[in-house]
Structure formats: structure tokens, C-alpha cells
Amino acid sequence: MSSVPLTVPTGINADRWPDVARVPAASAAARRAAALLVRHAVARLPLRVEMPDGRLLGAGGPTLRVHDADAFHARLAAGGLVGFGESHLAGEWDAPDLVAVLTVLAENVATLVPAPLQRLRGLWAPRQPNDNRNTPGGSRRNIAHHYDLSNDLFALFLDRTMTYSSALFETLPAAPGDLAEAQHRKIDRLLDLAEVGPGTDLLEIGTGWGELALRAAARGAHVTTVTLSAEQRDLARRRVADAGLTDLVTVELRDYRELTGHHDAVVSVEMIEAVGAEFWPAYFERVHALLRPGGLAAVQAITMPHDRMLASRDTHTWIRKYIFPGGQLPSVEAVEASLPRGLRTVRRDAFGPHYAQTLRLWEETFTARADEVAALGFDDVFRRMWRFYLAYSEAGFRSGYLDVQQYLLRRDPAVAPAAPEGR
Known part of the structure; x- marks a missing residue:
């Protein structure tokens, strides 16, 4: 089963930003699952998601542009919403109106993740460090x-x-x-x-x-x-x-x-x-x-x-x-x-x-x-x-x-x- 290799986006200080600089390893199955979750989440949202291959997702609205789909999905698979934010810091996605995109997501935060996965949050969501x-x-x-x-x-x-x-x-x-x-x-x-x-x-x-x-x-x-x-x-x-x-x-x-x-x-x-x-x-x-x-x-x-x-x-x-x-x-x-x-x-x-x-x-x-x-x-x-x-x-x-x-x-x-x- 193939995985996304560890890569270092150009120009990012890996010592200062280790989890931004390196795309986490993720299996092809994990990336496909993340891509499916994205499609499911945005299908009914007033959001327009532009993928690198020209596909458009979402019901239309403020635009989120994905520049590197493999890295974007790998980060979502490995880190969920933390990975979503890190992907933005790495320049793998952006938005002409970032606040508008994030407002749509905030308005629907309770339903972005399917209910069965929400109930299992304790198993997949990272815990706060004790420190x-x-x-x-x-x-x-x-x-x-x-x-x-x-x-x-x-x-x-x-x-x-x-x-x-x-x-x-x-x-x-x-x-x-x-x-x-x-x-x-x-x-x-x-x-x-x-x-x-x-x-x-x-x-x-x-x-x-x-x-x-x-x-x-x-x-x-x-x-x-x-x-x-x-x-x-x-x-x-x-x-x-x-x-x-x-x-x-x-x-x-x-x-x-x-x-x-x-x-x-x-x-x-x-x-x-x-x-x-x-x-x-x-x-x-x-x-x-x-x-x-x-x-x-x-x-x-x-x-x-x-x-x-x-x-x-x-x-x-x-x-x-x-x-x-x-x-x-x-x-x-x-x-x-x-x-x-x-x-x-x-x-x-x-x-x-x-x-x-x-x-x-x-x-x-x-x-x-x-x-x-x-x-x-x-x-x-x-x-x-x-x-x-x-x-x-x-x-x-x-x-x-x-x-x-x-x-x-x-x-x-x-x-x-x-x-x-x-x-």
C-alpha cells in the first residue's frame, strides 16, 4: 500500500516548524478516506472548493483553492483539523477570502465530521499534552x-x-x-x-x-x-x-x-x-x-x-x-x-x-x-x-x-x- 513520503515544502524552516515543513506519511487508503470525507462534508455547504485537477466541490460560495491534493489529504488523514490548519501554513491551500471560508466551516462545525466518527472522537482525535x-x-x-x-x-x-x-x-x-x-x-x-x-x-x-x-x-x-x-x-x-x-x-x-x-x-x-x-x-x-x-x-x-x-x-x-x-x-x-x-x-x-x-x-x-x-x-x-x-x-x-x-x-x-x- 503506497504512502505519501515525507517531504519538506520549499522555504520552510524545519527546525522552527517541523509539522508544517514535513507532510506526514499517509497510506493511499487513508488519503482516499480523507478525500471522501472532504467531498461528503462540502457537498451541501455554501462553499466552492477548487481542486488542482480542475474539479469543483461544494454547493458554491466563497472559494477554497487546494494546490497540493496529496499533501492536503495526507494532513487531514493524519491530523484532522490540526492538519487542515498546518496545510494552510504550508501553502497547500488558500482562499481569496479566508474569513468567509472559515465562517462557513464554523457555521457547520458540528456536522463536518459524520456522527459515527464524532462518537468515536476519543479514539481518533489527538489529546492535549499533559505538559x-x-x-x-x-x-x-x-x-x-x-x-x-x-x-x-x-x-x-x-x-x-x-x-x-x-x-x-x-x-x-x-x-x-x-x-x-x-x-x-x-x-x-x-x-x-x-x-x-x-x-x-x-x-x-x-x-x-x-x-x-x-x-x-x-x-x-x-x-x-x-x-x-x-x-x-x-x-x-x-x-x-x-x-x-x-x-x-x-x-x-x-x-x-x-x-x-x-x-x-x-x-x-x-x-x-x-x-x-x-x-x-x-x-x-x-x-x-x-x-x-x-x-x-x-x-x-x-x-x-x-x-x-x-x-x-x-x-x-x-x-x-x-x-x-x-x-x-x-x-x-x-x-x-x-x-x-x-x-x-x-x-x-x-x-x-x-x-x-x-x-x-x-x-x-x-x-x-x-x-x-x-x-x-x-x-x-x-x-x-x-x-x-x-x-x-x-x-x-x-x-x-x-x-x-x-x-x-x-x-x-x-x-x-x-x-x-x-x-
Whole structure:
């Protein structure tokens, strides 16, 4: 039975990108099965797939062009959706409108794989590596993988506020010039929810590059903000010093599990995605314990459907392999199930379409500044990876598969927090 030999696509650094540079070996039968699965999946989709031999698959719509069918099918056979993403990084397929193609796939993600194979997912889908668990040491490695890439890289595509989470626009669609104001609108809404004002003792879990802390200090709050990214900490400290707010803001390199004391309010923006499903209850227990009785927590979280979260939470996905090792998006149901008895949801507001617009603006800026990204030392595969990540994410929000929520939580004064493990 013949197999696709190991090959190295031209121009790809095999040491930096081993699984992109080498096409995995796959038997002719495995490649045929993958090709059949592709035909079956796209036959009813509003998608146009152009094969190298001129065949057209799909029911018509945005175009996906396959340049190397053998490699494309071999990667699908060996790696499933991880292989699909790696095939794009290798240049074996592309799309004139990548977001449109990925949106179609996101809208139909639950039915792309036939139901019998879905039920056997545990047998064929790769498992998350144990090293990616978000233990204290694992969390530091996972955060460094993404956030310590380069402050200069993030500065190239984020707006002047250096805010790396969903903005909240006044109107949609948004224009590039709207982004900084929309980030401030999002931050201000979180601070308003948590009733942050003069004299508030505020804890922020997940500093980013410091914009929320600066915004809170400008209200007169006393802010302690923590991050696991050394790069973020260093830039946030410089920004705080430049703003003359060092008397109001303390930036620390610390894990949320190490925090003690009590605060009037806690704010955490899109940090829960890096906590890991097994640690969500511990995370919310810590938030509960860090609040004074009656205190408020404002938490912004990306969410996904509960059934898809359950199906994929132990799987080693493309996004976990290349972008966010150890990452896991919760569902609304999972967040509620993770809250301790003394921490209750006061309100929850969703604004997923605003994240799709935020990601579109980031991707347009990143693409326009590709030469500057290259000048920082990021190669062509990295640039394709980053564009795929931004497009993949935008497609999730465009399709409604993903959403983003702002939670307001209150600590019940009558319920004491549970004692931390080991104490």
C-alpha cells in the first residue's frame, strides 16, 4: 500500500516548524478516506472548493483553492483539523477570502465530521499534552508562548491603547479610527459594573499591557494588577510610570492562585480562557476569597456552545498547538457551574458581533504591516499562522459559534469562601 513520503515544502524552516515543513506519511487508503470525507462534508455547504485537477466541490460560495491534493489529504488523514490548519501554513491551500471560508466551516462545525466518527472522537482525535495543563508552572509556560512573543509585534496591529480583547463599538460596522475609543468604552463599562471610583481598592487579574489599570487609576482607584507575562509586566510598568501613576498602580508577576488579601472589586478581562477547565472552580473560588463581603467582580469571557466545549475540551486543537497552549473557552453553562455558592451572577451581557469587528480591524492592520512584522524577525509561516488565527477567530464570532460576555458577579456577605487547598 503506497504512502505519501515525507517531504519538506520549499522555504520552510524545519527546525522552527517541523509539522508544517514535513507532510506526514499517509497510506493511499487513508488519503482516499480523507478525500471522501472532504467531498461528503462540502457537498451541501455554501462553499466552492477548487481542486488542482480542475474539479469543483461544494454547493458554491466563497472559494477554497487546494494546490497540493496529496499533501492536503495526507494532513487531514493524519491530523484532522490540526492538519487542515498546518496545510494552510504550508501553502497547500488558500482562499481569496479566508474569513468567509472559515465562517462557513464554523457555521457547520458540528456536522463536518459524520456522527459515527464524532462518537468515536476519543479514539481518533489527538489529546492535549499533559505538559499544557495550567498548573502554576504550566500556566507560566503557556502564557509566555503567546504573550512574550514581542511587545513590538502586538504594537504593530493593536491600537494605541494596546488592548488585546474585544472592543465595544458605538455602532457597527466599525472603522479603524473607532478602535481606541471602543476599547475605552469596553473598559469603562467594566469599571462601571464593578463600581470603581475614587478610593476603590481594585484587583485586576490579567494585566494585558496596562490600559485598564491606567483607566481605573485615572478614576482615583488604587490598583493591583497581576500577569504571568514578563513582557507585559515590563511594558505596563513603563506605561504606568510615564503616566505618573506609580502611587496608584502596582504591577506584579504573579499567578492568581498566589494572591491574598481582600479588595473592593476584581476585574478580569479574557483571562479565564487561559485558566483551563479543570481549574475554573479554583479560579472563581479565588475571586470569591479576594473580594470583601458584598464586593463586585466584572469578568469578560469568550464563550462557546456547551456541547462543543464538552466535545473538544480534551482535544489538542490547532489553536492550542500553535497559539494558546492550554487554552479552553468556557460555555455559559460551565461558568455558572464553576461559581462557588457565595459568588452569584448579577447580570450578563453578550456582544459577540463587536469581537468580529475587533478582529477584522486587527487582521487588516496586521496584513497592511506585514513588512514590519517580517522586519521583527517573524517569518512567512508565522505571518500565515497569525493571519489564520485572526481569521479563524473572526469567523467564530461572525458565525455565532463564539460569543463574548461581560459578567457582573457579587460576593454574598453571608457566605464565607472555602479554604484554599493545602491550607
